[in-house]
Amino acid sequence: EPVNGKYTVSFIRGDGIGIEISEAVDDIYKAAGVPIIWENVSVAPYINKQGKQSIPDEAIESIRKNTVALKGPLATPIGKGHVSLNLTLRRTFSLFANVRPCKSLEGYKTPYDNVDTVLIRENTEGEYSGIEHEVVDGVVQSIKLITLEASERVARYAFHHAEQNKRNRVTAVHKANIMKMSDGMFLHACRQVAKEYPNIQYDEDLLDRACLRIVQDPAPYADRVMVMPNLYGDILSDMCAGLIGGLGLTPSGNIGKDASIFEAVHGSGPDIAGQNKANPTALLLSSIMMLRHMRLFDHADKIESAIFRAIAEGDRTGDLGGKLGTREFTKAVIKRL
Ligand code: NAD
Numbered sequence: 001e002p003v004n005g006k007y008t009v010s011f012i013r014g015d016g017i018g019i020e021i022s023e024a025v026d027d028i029y030k031a032a033g034v035p036i037i038w039e040n041v042s043v044a045p046y047i048n049k050q051g052k053q054s055i056p057d058e059a060i061e062s063i064r065k066n067t068v069a070l071k072g073p074l075a076t077p078i079g080k081g082h083v084s085l086n087l088t089l090r091r092t093f094s095l096f097a098n099v100r101p102c103k104s105l106e107g108y109k110t111p112y113d114n115v116d117t118v119l120i121r122e123n124t125e126g127e128y129s130g131i132e133h134e135v136v137d138g139v140v141q142s143i144k145l146i147t148l149e150a151s152e153r154v155a156r157y158a159f160h161h162a163e164q165n166k167r168n169r170v171t172a173v174h175k176a177n178i179m180k181m182s183d184g185m186f187l188h189a190c191r192q193v194a195k196e197y198p199n200i201q202y203d204e205d206l207l208d209r210a211c212l213r214i215v216q217d218p219a220p221y222a223d224r225v226m227v228m229p230n231l232y233g234d235i236l237s238d239m240c241a242g243l244i245g246g247l248g249l250t251p252s253g254n255i256g257k258d259a260s261i262f263e264a265v266h267g268s269g270p271d272i273a274g275q276n277k278a279n280p281t282a283l284l285l286s287s288i289m290m291l292r293h294m295r296l297f298d299h300a301d302k303i304e305s306a307i308f309r310a311i312a313e314g315d316r317t318g319d320l321g322g323k324l325g326t327r328e329f330t331k332a333v334i335k336r337l
Pocket residue numbers: 017072073074075076077086247248263264265266267268269270271272277278279280281282319
């Protein structure tokens with residue numbers, strides 16, 4: 001809820017290039033007059049009283065209170081005993097749906113110029129349950145856990161998202177021909193929820209067939225939202241990202257029960273950190289998803305169009321074959337607001 005017309009949003013700036021691309025967000029939001037006050041929070045881990053790695057309470061409290069956060073990439077420390085901070089955040093706030101839109105940028109040439117997919121990935125279970133064990137020497141089992149509750153929850157969000165974003169179809173992507181019980185139940189959940197949305201068409205597609213069709217012709221996917229279990233979403237979304245020009249461009253949103261956290265798909269770019277080379281577009285587009293989530297549509301449209309025009313008119317960072325640094329690209333966007 002806004003106070004004096006302004007919304008407070010938690011901001012985890014992250015590591016490496018996170019610092020630089022977060023500054024780009026600062027500068028562009030200031031120039032665009034977006035009614036947001038950033039509350040900067042650190043999620044640098046510490047060892048709690050139980051001897052376990054944890055993220056600071058202030059960070060958790062801030063996100064819980066504001067219910068919306070923007071997040072830069074976090075470097076996962078290498079070594080034993082470190083839980084992924086991203087996983088910790090996902091668990092703490094029950095971030096059950098991962099939304100990944102992929103849209104071709106006008107004026108930036110890739111093999112396709114008509115990609116416009118929205119993929120919603122179940123974010124809490126499936127093949128990522130982490131339940132694995134060795135039965136006997138040389139034989140391991142990995143459990144794919146699917147629950148009706150989590151399937152219904154992500155399916156309902158997919159239909160809601162379709163309705164909100166004027167997409168008239170939801171496609172459930174699955175392998176229920178092979179995984180009859182687990183994916184079968186996922187489909188059952190989707191079919192049940194579909195009945196609650198008579199204005200949105202519903203259909204189902206096999207994962208392999210969907211991959212084949214999207215790379216042959218992405219156009220038919222521009223009308224819909226695709227929803228799927230965890231692992232399928234992981235793979236299919238990176239495939240779609242590849243169709244539009246890669247990591248510097250792809251945003252995502254983690255939608256949860258208690259909060260939602262928006263972040264770029266890419267990591268902290270240690271090879272280019274601190275060199276004014278990072279493309280801030282992915283984080284900026286994540287922040288634009290956040291603005292739409294907050295129903296600040298006019299501000300979202302204005303900033304998005306400035307970014308797209310800058311790129312189309314040749315003002316690009318190095319990853320897109322351009323000459324601009326992070327700061328120069330930021331200025332180029334501000335100029336077009
Ligand atoms: P990465 O995404 O950081 O980098 C991969 C390649 O893409 C690098 O060459 C990098 O320079 C380039 N790249 C990434 N983002 C870019 C941008 N915005 N502009 C221009 N080029 C960009 O992946 P990595 O090197 O495998 O991981 C580095 C660290 O990030 C690791 O510690 C990893 O655990 C972490 N990570 C965090 C997240 C997250 O917080 N969500 C996601 C992925 C990786």
